[in-house]
Amino acid sequence: MQQEYTYSRGFRIFVFCLISPFALIPLSTIGVTIVAGVQSGQDTLWGFISMIPCIAVVIYVISEMLSVVSVDEKGIRYRSLLFRREMLWQEVRGYRLAGRLELVPAAGNKRRFKVAARRMNYDNLVRWIMARYPDLRKKTKEQMSSTDMYPQHELRMAKYTAWVLNGAAFVLMLACIFLVRHLPWLPFLLIAMLPVTVAALEYHKGLLIIADGRKIDTLPPVLMVFIFCAIGLFVVAVPVFSLRQKELLQGALIITGVFTLLVIFVNRHWKLAFSGKLWSVIMFVVFFTPASYDSLVYINTYFDDSPPALFETTIYDKRISKRRTTSYYLMVEPWGPVKSAVSIPVKKKKYEATAVGAVIKMELHRGALGVPWYTPGILKRE
Template sequence: MTTTKIQPVHRSYGTARGWRIFIYVFGPLLIALFWSAPFWMLSGDWNALRIGFTVGMGLFGLFFVYCLYETAKGRHIITDTAFVYAGTLYRQELPLEAIKGFRTDQQYTHILPTSKAYPKIKVGYTSEGYKEIQQWLAEHYPNLDEQEQQQEEEAILLDDTFGRTTEERETNLTQTRRVASALNTLGWLTGAWLLFLPRFYEAAFTAGLTLPAVAALAILWHRGTIRPDEQKNSAYPNVSVALLMPALGLLLRELLDLELLHYDALWPLAGGAAALFGLLLLLGSRPFLQQPKLRASVLGQVALYALLYGYAATVAVNCVFDEGPAKHHTATVLRKHSSSGKTTTYYLNVTPWGPRRQAEDVAVSEEYYQQVQPGARVRIYEMPGRLGVPWFTVAE
């Protein structure tokens, strides 16, 4: 490969100033914290737990000692003959003529060699002059991510299964990308609607049920052009967001709002729905499955979408669209508590009711949780389930 002639240079880049200050301020504090932690324990025998804790804290402290030294000494150096990384524990040197190109991700720029005889060097976004290094690489070497995508797009435009002429193939590819983009945008909106603004309840669930099915049909209709999975540098449009986000929104909303009484009758139904949905995706993805390098990614993500949608869709149809007669029960609130994570779930612990033979938690909304106090009576509706899987909800 011929590269642009490189002028003699000698540039050195350490850790970016902001990160240096951060490490210099907090590094010593963390070292002191970890190395002093064993002495906070109550005096007593040096049993296995205490010894293990001391060793662990010592190792954490040593790690931050390394971070401090690496921040002070680690450097990326560009000379007139090589790109060098000089670190605390090792040194890597890649001759300029042996650089094949570079790839980027959210945290690093990876400089790749022409042969395994030379090392790969990565430059982190915390490095001094990170943008300058990226610009230097772009001026002298190919971006392998862009090159790979361009090569795949050229292969698509040479494939007469996508159209009779190059212009027709370009038009079809552009239209397909618009379809995929629109479906993915709707996927984000539907997932957010279900999770954050579940108003017009049945409409939200209908959207969550419908959009993944429409995306699967789009894959089947545009067979060999739309991928079900997302892969970096692929020139093929994909509908991964349209498949994932609505199903994920359904699942999370169900976990927050709906509770099943028994799961035995659910699994065959959910398994059947997952199998049908997965089969539909696989039928549309056959051209990609025939390519060995794509097969694992496609199969893995199709399995994920099928299992997620199969379960979430079955529960949604069974509960949200249940029109069967309800059985009314009452129970007394014994206590209440909440569980916090990325979202907060609120629970009332209530006395036995109906088919429940012991005190158990029931999930409620935050507003109802604030209103109800221990000792209050709550109404619980037991529902038969549209698909025959019984479930219940607390009347609020």
């Protein structure tokens, strides 16, 4: 008799609510293009390119949520909008339970069959499998203890490297927050930490990883290096307003893409499951992208020795935003190359000391990378 295992209706609704922002991005992009028309061919192209990953995520999640796992006397099958898989019972060698049910095939060239624990009547299927097939988890632990033991000296050196990199990145982040006014070259050290960490991943040949989704402390991770670098460089780049941010963002995406390919090349040494490698790459992209963008902002300003062009503008309004933390903004009128009003974030003391109608100066620079940038005189180092 055939049994079917699907996700519950409540869980489907919950997941669909989570992915709704990914569905709104392409819909809003198409709507804006239809209503406003094509203002720039390049902007439209980048807009539609950004839609591709969102559409892919939405289609994959919908396909998974509507998928069905069916079981009969011959085998187990998976059906969705995108995939179809089947495994006969005589092909199953055993099972593993690691947050979900994994059926391990006897043939080494065939993929494992995985059943999510969120499916309805999942416990009944697990009990039936446990009564029929052996548990392969104990065997795997024995094999790892005898054949997959890491060299202790190399592992100790990898842990020392991770400790040094994470500690140095933390110290440099604090230094950039509190001492960058007196030591403006400090962000260079944070920028240098990024390629040095990637090189260390290759040097230690799989004993140094970025991150692992599981709570296992065997291999030392260096994810905090990228997090600390992103935070420190963000603090340095906050007072800088770039006029053509799209060019910096495109450069940051190209740099991130190159280093992501290097990380994918490096992770061939990692003795992790595919999910662990994928998690590491995702975390790397999430934190390396803002770090590379802020690095370009810093380089564009630090190497810029062009004389500033001075402009004046008027504060026409003040605004306070109360969310998790209270933020203070001064609204200034358009000036020079800036054709729209700008909100300038300031500290509370500066917010209270500045009145509506006050005139402030804007210093416009050409930029070392050819991207004009400016700093409001009110935000100059106090």
